[in-house]
Amino acid sequence: MSIMTEQGKKAKRGKEVVSQLPTEKKNQLLQRMSEQLLLDKESILAENKKDLEAGEKNGLSTALLDRLRLSEERLQGMADGFKQVAQLDDPIGEILDRWTRPNGLQIEQVRVPIGVLGIIYEARPNVTADAVALCLKTGNAAFLRGSSSAYHSNRAIIASIYRAMEMEGVTTDAVQLAEDLSREAAAEMFTMNDYIDVLIPRGGADLIQTVVKQSTIPVLETGVGNCHVYIDASASKEMGISIAVNAKTNRPSVCNAAETILLHEKWAKDHGKDLITALLEEDVEIRGDEAIQTLSEKVIPATEDDWKEEYLDLTVAMKTVTDTEEAITHIRHYGTGHSEAIVTETEKHKDMFMAEVDAAALYHNASTRFTDGEEFGFGAEIGISTQKLHARGPMGLQALTSFKYIVSGDGQIKR
Template sequence: MSNALSTMREQGKKVKQSSDQIGQLTTKDKNDLLLAMREQLLKDTGTLLRENEKDIQAGMDNGLSTALIDRLRLSEERIEGMAQGFEQIASLEDPIGQMIDSWERPNGLQIQKIRVPLGVAGIIYEARPNVTADAAALCLKTGNAVFLRGSSSAYHSNKAIVSSIHDAMIRQGIPTDAVQLAEDTSREAASEMFTMNEYLDVLIPRGGAGLIQAVVKNSSIPVLETGVGNCHVYIDESAAREMAIEIAINAKTQRPSVCNAAETIVLHEKWASEHGYELIQALIDKDVEIRGDKNIQKLHDNVKEATEKDWSEEYLDLTVAMKTVQDTDEAITHIKQYGTGHSEAIVTENEQNKQAFLQQLDAAALYHNASTRFTDGFEFGFGAEIGISTQKLHARGPMGLEALTSSKYVVHGNGQIK
């Protein structure tokens, strides 16, 4: 076994050994730790920014895309957001120990279903250092230990964040082995995580389609699958002009590098003929490149021709595909064919069309008259998220505290035998 693989398994052993102690922490212990983490993170802002700048500079030198640089970048505002996430998670109800259900059998047995930690969560993710903070906080609140494997592009940032968390854990008398950051960021080391069943109870990938599929296909550990986001905004014939434009602009440009940003805007042909030019110009004013069908191209000179690939592309950048449809049914058909089951929005004042859209489409989050950018653990009131699941088993949508729990049955009797 190579030194890198030996190191991965040694770290895995440490995080596994700490999981029982973490699972026994009281709600007060966990909340006090989260608040200490918040205080320490804010105190370490200067250090975090200096370490993040090393990653940013290396990323630029290595030709990372604008979208990846944006995902990688920390700022005082983003660090404050991470700290607020710690505080909000501390304020949430602790799911561990909750009685999910209880009933009595005819033979007098009292059966209870109780929520418990998963154990050890392995997180494999790309670029975004805020995932380090979110994942650690959510796992600790749910009594789980966590093994973090970030990308090499964010190594200095991730290491600084984990160091800050460790300082808070030391102050609270909690073993730092419960939050491990993989020391080796090679592909070989990442692949090793796929088979560390004796140490990890679940593996959660966060990143692009390539990473997610590599984990799903190769992991022998159960996977909580997060999904890519080819998200759509459909502007119906009855959509209010100003609202529709604002929602489309926000969904595309507010932060284009994230999975809940809109990648395709679908326009009812009548709305497009009346207001399409204004929407296109508003997008262009935000430096968005537009790739449209023939009807969209007729509306504005600065529209490139869309290819078949554009309808399924997750750009994660200031590029958007635009398509016209004759009615809501055609919009639904298009989204069913090309959507990834992440987030879809309809802007309409027509009740029948709204209901058709919400009932016929199957995605983790569906919106009426609101931006897809709200598919987010913090925005849903979860404090943060471990990822956004587009699968249907165990968890779906923004995964907060409950997604990191399992259950056990506790059965009380008075001498029953079978």
């Protein structure tokens, strides 16, 4: 029996326990995890340092190193995440609907856990904590497969989580961190239908597509983010610059960062140079079309690939358009259905954008950086789905549940 199968069996056993935990016990466990994570701060940061040093030696990109890096502030955020999830309403047991049939049968639709959730992710050790918090609050077991680049960090975080579970008398079987990080083990995980109910990949396009194509287990697909900010002719100079710069530079390594800025040709003529200056001051490399290139000698000519690229770095593509319709056409062609924004004071253009752009999150006069479980009030998130079935956008507690029907009668039989 392989290590992966052994861990799958443990997760399945653990699921039967955590699915029956009362809300009070789950919240108490999450509070304990929050406290323990901070008590183990020094050892977690020391292990993270090993991963960072190895990552630099192995030539990891700036974006991946940023995702990998932990700090006291980020650890505090992870600890706060456990508390936030503990404070959220428990969805399990919620009666979604109820009705009585003409024959007297009473039917209830009740929210239940999915089972064992397999989460595959790259670099980000904070996902380890977020995933555990969300899985346990929803009565699910977690089977986690982090990347080798975060090996030491993930093991340290799981060790801390195990200490909290042991103190609360909850089986650690319900949280499994894959011990075998080989390609063969990954391929095995994709086909562990007997032990895993859903797979959730979090990472770049290559990882997501590998899981989608090779998995025999249902996949909750988190999508790449080729996100756009369109600045319309009526947008104020200050708001247009503020939103575009924030969407690109606030944290460029994440999927809700803007990768392309579309400018109405009039706005570009009036304010484009100021926007370019503001981006250059933040060390952003700009790749623009011919019209954008005329605004600054520091703009690099854009290629077709630039309109498709998820840079996850301080690089942005910039293009002029003649109207809102052309901006929508561009987004339809190159967007990934993640997050799209329009900056405008023209109600008609806002309404057109909202009606005709198909994405998980659409913004009017706000940064795309708000596509996030915490920002939406969901607490921590398991990922951002660009699918349309079951879950879309930031996936919080409800996205990790299913439902069952409970039917009560008084002797009815089918005739």
